[in-house]
Amino acid sequence: MISPARRAAHRVLRAVHTGRADLATALERARGRLDDSRDRALAGAIATGTLRWRAAIDHLLAQVSERPLGHIDAGVLDVLRSGAFELRFLDRVPAHATVHDAVALTRAVARPGADRFVNGLLRRLSDPGCTASLPCPPRAGAEKASAAALDYLAITLSHPRWLAERWLDRHGFDAAAAWARFDNEPAPVTLHANRLRGAPAEIAERLAAEGVRTSASRWAPRALTARDGHPGGTPAFARGDILLQDEAAQLVAALVAARPGMRVLDACAAPGGKTVDLAGAMGGRGVLVAGDLRPRRLAVLRETVRRCGAACVHIVRHDATAPLPFAPVFDRVLVDAPCSGLGILRSDPDIRWRVTPSRLSALALRQDAFLARAAATVRPGGRLVYATCSSEPEENEHVVARFRRAHPDFEAVRPAAPEAARFVDAASHFRTLPFRDGLQAFFGAVLRRRS
Secondary structure: OOOHHHHHHHHHHHHHHOOOOOHHHHHHHHHOOOOOHHHHHHHHHHHHHHHHOHHHHHHHHHHHOOOOHHHOOHHHHHHHHHHHHHHHHOOOOOHHHHHHHHHHHHHHHOOOOHHHHHHHHHHHHHOHHHHHOOOOOOOOOOOOOOHHHHHHHHHHOOOOHHHHHHHHHHHOHHHHHHHHHHHOOOOOOEEEEOOOOOOHHHHHHHHHHOOOEEEEOOOOOOEEEEEEOOHHHOHHHHOOOEEEOOHHHHHHHHHOOOOOOOEEEEOOOOOOHHHHHHHHHOOOOOEEEEEEOOHHHHHHHHHHHHHHOOOOEEEEEOOOOOOOOOOOOEEEEEEEOOOOOHHHOOOOOOHHHHOOHHHHHHHHHHHHHHHHHHHOOEEEEEEEEEEEOOOOHHHOHHHHHHHHHHOOOEEEEOOOOHHHHHHEOOOOEEEOOHHHHOOOOOEEEEEEEOO
């Protein structure tokens, strides 16, 4: 019998590699079919780890396979990848169990004969002597953009070569390597303590009583890091005391500097974490309009707002690339723009294999439109905040620069939030960097409309 966890992990990999779903969606569906919490955990570990280390795994497979990887059936290749991940990266899983299930799974998904190929290849990889003789490229020196440096970043640290080359050019070898190693660590479970439900210390006490031990995070004042337990299954989560939200994302919400009584627009609001944070900063007083386009995302937004008690939020459906149905009346407008997600590869390792350089240009065009449409709703003296979870200039400072050239009535200002101050550069741009800050890469700019 094939382990339910391995079967589920293979379904996740096939969904991601065929483009039917992203990792988060595919994992949610697969875990929903598993009754045992241990199976759910193992399925997540295998699928996420395989995607995280895919380049290093493919490098190993290519060295032991007589057949080029591109000539292997895609479903079989995903069996091989997940099996190789277990053999190379999961110490507690017996090698014989991994190979046995990989062979059985191959019989279920591929034509006769493929199981013998998988069996032979994974048995070679399971031999400690074979594994030791197949090293990945070693750490290179600090020479800029050398082939050896790129091999180490792209293969050993498993990042797209084009992205590694960009980071190497902008930040140097040591920083690029530290960034890639950061991405390859499991992301901590970070919570946002909903200020509409109490102070962080109070919420931490409630979580502790429900079996979840937390500690205060380093930078965002309302961020809690879960040390053990399952916060998403607690009564505290159900009653809206907490949201699952990255620490750097919480700092982005602080850039808006929303206050009680203001009129605020969250133009790209789903799934709603920043919307709830803004509502908390407003103390539930004022008008907070939260908009998005797709019905599924609006449903998630609506549920988040309801659960967290953000009563001042008014949800609308709108297309932020078209003229918005608002006059220039908002004191604050947040454009948390849809982007490549290249800044959050630690949380979403599948993104590194889905995004291409050409995709950045297409996204930037949409981001230009988002920002221009949102600007029309800002009152004189009001502020427009543009943010992404991207590491790349095309989606960040280049978008802001084009906007400012086209809209001379907007000027860049330094963010007022004290918790964001240390992350602001000389151009007044907010930026978190993994190798410097221990946070995923987010970008933000605050633009004031002149009176």
